Amino acid sequence: MTGSVGMLLLEMNGFPQKRLCWNVHRHKGRFYGINIICGSTSSYKKLNKSSMETKQPNGSAPNGENDIVPAAALLTASRSGNLKNIEYFLHHDYDVNICDKNNETPLYIACKSGHIEIIKLLLKNKCKTNILNKNNQTAMHEAARKGFTEIVHLLLKYKIHKCDLDILNKKSETPLFMASILGHSEIVKLLLQYKCDPNLANWNNDTPLHVAVTEGYTEVVGHLLKYKCNPDIMNNQNETPLYIASFLGFSEIVKLFLEHNGNPTVPHAKSPLKAASTECHHDVVELLKNYRPPSCKSFVCSIL
DSSP states (O other), X not given: XXXXXXXXXXXXXXXXXXXXXXXXXXXXXXXXXXXXXXXXXXEEEEOOHHHHOOBOTTSXXXXXXXXXXXXXXXXXXXXXXXXXXXXXXXXXTOOTTOBOTTOOOHXXXXXXXXXXXXXXXXXXXXXXXXXXXXXXXXXXXXXHHHTOHHHHHHHHHOOTTOOOTTOOOTTSOOHHHHHHHTTOHHHXXXXXXXXXXXXXXXXXXXXXXXXXXXXXXXXXHHHHHHTTOOTTOOOTTSOXXXXXXXXXXXXXXXXXXXXXXXXXXXXXXXXXXXXXXXXTOHHHHXXXXXXXXXXXXXXXXXXX
């Protein structure tokens, strides 16, 4: 059995920045515990394999004590928001892209927790932005899902490892899709300004426009239409976003579609007019009946 001793800034029992002396014991190449000495007290904590081991971004486990303990502490500090510990670890060249058992990096964890200053520090140290966690999600997915507009803006402006905005998670959802379904209007606008693809669909062939309409997010729908999200894509139930808006009686959203040349008679799609009529949304019925596309003055929306 061998051990190594060093000084490390750790968080313990809710008191950050406590200077501790740690002794990592190893047997046959595996770490099994840390003997922590603080002042006149000494305590021994057994650590199981899952709590100590971290992974490199390619999935392989790190080798050597200098990888495992600092990496675990770096991830913990990113989660708790301990900026001084992060500065200490990065100053001593610890891997800024280390991953935990869920393949989440310090950047991903900080984005999930909303720690803006830590994110700035990680980006300054050239961390990678497109490392995928176990659900195939990036840090941008998480920031968009949580509605952290400032963090999304920081990631978008980062040029060293440019964010791929069109990565699909395991549910085939982009960051734009996540922001749209949750109504994060400013994030939707930012992602569109940075030229993400607004027409990437999920497993049901729903686009961001489908889900924004379903939730009744008029402002989000307006942004998506302005940036050329296709209003006539059908999902697996042959529903266009205009059909959904008509069925639910969202007259303001229906107006937006018609202003952006949404087609109320897409071939093989369910009829928006029939849906509005069946559900007794009379204001929507009138909008659809009176609609005239620019290219056809004699157009009449069919109820069939």
